[in-house]
Amino acid sequence: MSDVQEATNQLLDVNLCENQMSIQVTESGPRSESEHLQVTIGATVPTGFEQTAADEVREKLGSSCKISKDRGKIYFDISVDSLAQVHCLRSVDNLFVVVQEFKDYHFKETKEEVLKDFEDLAGKLPWSDPLKIWKINTSFKKKKTKRRKINPNSSKQKIDNGRGDTTVEKDVKEFTNSVSDSQILDSYENPAIKEEVSTLIGDDLTSCKDETEENSKEEADPEVLKFRVTCNRAGEKHCFSSNEAARDFGGAVQDYFKWKADMTNFDVEVLLNIHDNEIVVGIALTEESLHRRNITHFGPTTLRSTLAYGMLRLCAPQPTDIIVDPMCGTGAIPIEGATEWSNCYHIAGDNNPLAVNRAANNISSLLTKIQVKEGKLSLGLPIDTIQWDICNLPLRTGSVDIIVTDMPFGKRMGSKKRNWNLYPACLREMSRVCRPGTGRAVLLTQDKKCFAKALSGMGHLWRKVHTVWVNIGGLHAAVYLLKRTPQSFFHPSEQDGERCPW
């Protein structure tokens, strides 16, 4: 085991006790060692889908995950040359590199003492390896930012205090064409990025010339990095606010590095995550702009792709499964499906012509990009789009293996009253087209009461297997995994009405 790795492992196990505030600082080893640099990555994922994300990490990176008690976060170790592949993970919203984790931090009695401890902490943390990772990662982001439109207004919500006593809310991500394109591009571009990693390892960390392209033109001294601290605090017994912690910790960080504090145009985002007695200090590897915007009930309803991915994974698609989203909107779910599960066949349908056109456009622009990238013989995308009515699907009975959809919540789309009739009709029609015995459905809705009532009359057709509680833009929603019973579907006139489950 290299010195660096050993030190990192030790640090992860450090339990901070009251009197022992000094931490080992890991100096970077000789240049040749940095190729074997092991690093702990933290990832934020949609709450409820931590296990799904952990499964994906195991599958794609071969690493096992620790699922944090702080909901919506998982941690795993990788070697630095896998960093590019980490960005390929589809179930992850944001990534950060862990500087240090304190599993059982001892907070002192008074606010003054606690804040003083945070100030002292800044200069004692093992920053150098995480900063190396951050630098390598920044070179990936430069490629991406050319395509992705970063909304400058989103920075307004990025203030350095946390969210108070509650855990951080996860918000719906706006699925505009440009964002979807750049997201989906990631999975195709990364083989090229991986090559860059090996050439960058060993670069002088203090050379900041590359970063100046992104900095504002006002920056006089190109060597000085700009930073900010984001603190998220959750817990009943803290005597300080996240605002105060961020301010004092940030002040000490500034003194230590001589960086410049900048809330909006920063290079380095330092994360201070406090959950009861657990503290994690990290450096962000992704921008949070689109994910942490607080959405009111009239925000966009398009599902973010990490949630779409989690929902698809939940139904364990098998090769050649026919997967249908009968209320696809802009097509977030089927498009995610067609890219990640290309050995299945996907159908996107909606009654709204605007939605159908947008979904079709998203698909064709994605296809064009693939064709440009891969040459003339494209893989094609196994997906088609249809305009239809969910209550009268033009699909053969029992022809669909998986139905996965985001049902109207009744808040922005439709209404609660309309759901009362819509939900039973949907479930009935979905049970008709779904293959008896092996078919399954994964349905997201916030209208849990209506859903439960609609489902209660259909025990002979659907069996609820699993529920994942999620948070969509502040709304408490649920993802239901249903299995289609072996019973064949009969037309309502032939059936003896809908009886309660056996």
Added chain:
Amino acid sequence: MRPLTHNLLSSHVRGATEVRINPVEFNPDFIARMIPKVEWVLLLEAADTLHLVEVPKEPIQGYEHNEEFLRKMHHVLLEVEVLEGTLQCPESGRLFPISRGIPSMLLSDEETET
């Protein structure tokens, strides 16, 4: 709309005024596994209406290993795209248009009530 999609629909293609052929990478495993899910009568109808290559009356014995057969099926199911055309419901006779590759299959309010 590809013939594989068409095969899942309850309405059948009646005619196509614009069809495009898109080369798609051949995945024999995918095709072999998809064959049992295909409604063969519908496929024959579609192949006939769209003037596609000769499709056998039923899957050949041992089709899983017959590359020529699988390639033919791959072409018929995935590489043909109907851009403009018409579908017809066999029960009601109702016609549905296909425009820019997308079938539009909404029923009117009156129709859904019956």
